[in-house]
Amino acid sequence: MADSPIPMPSISAREWADLLFDQGSFSEQFAGIATPDPLHFEDSRPYAERVKEAREQSGGKEAVLTGTAHIGGMPVVVAVSDFRFIGGSMGYAVGERVAHAMERAREAKTPFLAVTCSGGARMQEGMVALLQMAKTAAAAQRLHEAGVPMITLLANPTTGGVFASYGTQGDVILAEAGALIGFAGPRVRAVHDAGEERETLYAEDLYDRGLVDLVAPREGLRNALISVLDLVRPTAAPDLELLPPVVEARDLERGWTTVERARHAERPRALHYIEALTSDFVPLRGDRSGTDDPALVGGLGRIGDTNVVLIGQERGDMSLDGARHDGRVSPAGYRKAKRLMLLAERLHLPLVTFVDTPGAHDGIADEGAGLAGTISDCLATMASLTTPSVAVVIGEGGSGGALALTWADRLLMQQNAMYAITSPEGAAAILYRDRARAPEVAEALGVAATDLHALGVVDALIAEPAGGAHLDPAAAVRLMRPAVRRALAEAMRGKGGQRRQRREARLNSIGVPPGGALHALRNLGDVIGEALPSLEEARGVAAGQAARAAKVASAAGAVVERLRHRGERPAEVVVVDGDAPDD
Structure with missing residues (x-):
């Protein structure tokens, strides 16, 4: 394993927005979701005080910035983590904002971009925070089911519950060069492998293992996103x-x-x-x-x-x-x-x-x-x-x-x-x-x-x-x-169902013996179904099957004739499925 890279210092969500989005295009949404204190948590300080201090230091209301923007002129719905707000940790408010942003992307059929930079679930909210992993993963699944592209950018550092929920759900996953990325951070890892050379993995390690698609330096990530966004858009059929x-x-x-x-x-x-x-x-x-x-x-x-x-x-x-x-x-x-x-x-x-x-x-x-x-x-x-x-x-x-x-x-x-x-x-x-x-x-x-x-x-x-x-x-x-x-x-x-039925009909026709075309069609309604709008089109399919059967008969006859003219028979007749060993 190569030496550990040196990660870039973390930057705020607003700085990520300035780096990635078209100038002046970002519009914040879902900022009104409040941060609860379900456990009335207090360690050396009350949780409410920590939240207040984090807002003053980061300039944001929570550890994620959500809204809409444009990248290279293309619209996106975004959720950008802010590591300066309690380590970018995910509590109820972060989970709600991310899930709401994904739902907005689903409704608008607009690509969703997540920029993650987080230490994981927020301890001060206990199981309420942990459950946000399930909430955001479920919201990502709804995006997948709706066919809306989801792109994830893993920034330094991305660990814990954010990485193990919506952070790994991207259709395409990019990573910042040198970013520390993993589920368990070095301070909490319980299992240590024999002979392990270091305590954590980085973006380049995940790239080698096929866990991320692209690694780029921070200044190159905007262009990478433009390329990906441009290619995930469906295009019209050529004339x-x-x-x-x-x-x-x-x-x-x-x-x-x-x-x-x-x-x-x-x-x-x-x-x-x-x-x-x-x-x-x-x-x-x-x-x-x-x-x-x-x-x-x-x-x-x-x-x-x-x-x-x-x-x-x-x-x-x-x-x-x-x-x-x-x-x-x-x-x-x-x-x-x-x-x-x-x-x-x-x-x-x-x-x-x-x-x-x-x-x-x-x-x-x-x-x-x-x-x-x-x-x-x-x-x-x-x-x-x-x-x-x-x-x-x-x-x-x-x-x-x-x-x-x-x-x-x-x-x-x-x-x-x-x-x-x-x-x-x-x-x-x-x-x-x-x-x-x-x-x-x-x-x-x-x-x-x-x-x-x-x-x-x-x-x-x-x-x-x-x-x-x-x-x-x-x-x-x-x-x-x-x-x-x-x-x-x-x-x-045509439509998707038609394509599938045409492939099945074609498969059933290959290898049909002479005179067997009608048999290969079996039940015409099962093969053609509701995809063909008229009897004339059904007749055309049947005619095509018959023509294909004639081709099969001619080709099969030619193979038999070649073997006959060879003047000898094979040592054995075998149906081959892979390499069979000699006796």
């Missing part, structure tokens, strides 16, 4: 008629050539596309349980004029021992992905995922940490989304580790990417006990984008520069941009 055309993918390869190009060491990776396609990208970190998986990146950004939440599997140097673990996502990474999926849903922002992994990080420790369950959670979460979603396979789509991020309204695939139930090498080892036969198995498995498009798994192909994206990464971005923007516009059409 399809005004979008640039998509270049058609040509010279499509199949089989082992596709595998080699998808795995090429110089192929552009997720962060390359995220940073090139978006403006004002703000990375978000961690699963909020103490880990940030470097193989799973994500954050807020803007593609064209559309604000989105982004998730990507980042392979880095394609080494399992490298900083990015070759894009093999751990349970913590999938928990982080789920967190970002739910953030997109809550804030009504489209979700865009970039898929590129040979498979999940499947060590024994990962299994013990719930790998299968976290993949399942991502699948279930994506299935439940009502916000628009687009997934793009940009390299290797390896088994369930990739599927966890691809069940979207629109699934795109670069023409030289691959997507498979398992690696061709693994399939060859299982089927023929010979990994050297991977090239022929790759073709039979239909891992190429053109095969999957014919099968109905993929909605559209994204063209690449001749020879592959690795030969001209900038051109690959230019070809991808209109495809992703168009897919977003298509996904944003």
Whole structure:
């Protein structure tokens, strides 16, 4: 652990307001809530005297300043702690003011900003003070349920009941560089870990553990807030008629050539596309349980004029021992992905995922940490989304580790990417006990984008520069941009319930045997529900199912024919779910 940073001295709530808010924009509210003395508390001095002295020293009536303001021209409802008022502690009046401010934000559908700087719950008010933790956390939950963005700025110091209630409820959490942050302060900590190097944690420690999203020096926090506030605002769907055309993918390869190009060491990776396609990208970190998986990146950004939440599997140097673990996502990474999926849903922002992994990080420790369950959670979460979603396979789509991020309204695939139930090498080892036969198995498995498009798994192909994206990464971005923007516009059409039902209907249609399209529809009313306003639209869905079934029959027949022409049968017929060991 690095040496302890040196925190900046605490400043008053009014000084924070001057630093962060547009000049003259702050309007104080809820200042009339009185400070009670429920216990008639007295130590060396009566509590009432301490409150009076705190008001004289701080210039405020309580340990929080609440009201409305603008930051970068954008309206916010705010609650700013004042450490100079009895250590910024939270009693009844602070809890009431914060909860009232959150309710005002909910009613106005205006982002809420909490700037915390506190020693925790106020001892002089006993359990009345402690209960304000529950009150403010409940008010934050109502904000989440209403889809109103909540941003938290943890200033020096933030500890105790404020940190463990509304202080950690932010959709996005920023921290002041060097700020002392923790639930138990060094003077009251009851448990000391063996070998611990210091008694408290700081903003940078929480950042490393994925517990805060961004750390910035005090003078840089206003600009950071402007970026975040600008990106959490829902934006209108693009007009399809005004979008640039998509270049058609040509010279499509199949089989082992596709595998080699998808795995090429110089192929552009997720962060390359995220940073090139978006403006004002703000990375978000961690699963909020103490880990940030470097193989799973994500954050807020803007593609064209559309604000989105982004998730990507980042392979880095394609080494399992490298900083990015070759894009093999751990349970913590999938928990982080789920967190970002739910953030997109809550804030009504489209979700865009970039898929590129040979498979999940499947060590024994990962299994013990719930790998299968976290993949399942991502699948279930994506299935439940009502916000628009687009997934793009940009390299290797390896088994369930990739599927966890691809069940979207629109699934795109670069023409030289691959997507498979398992690696061709693994399939060859299982089927023929010979990994050297991977090239022929790759073709039979239909891992190429053109095969999957014919099968109905993929909605559209994204063209690449001749020879592959690795030969001209900038051109690959230019070809991808209109495809992703168009897919977003298509996904944003209609209502949320319609999107979910369309995904379910599509899932039910994939793999339908010849003549089975009507069976796949099952009960037309269950699949279509009330989302389709007319019988004509229902007929259109049925026609689409039939066409997709014909594609499935043709693709399945082609696979059977390829195996027949090979002149031999596999050593065994196996349904693969992950890597099965040899006998």
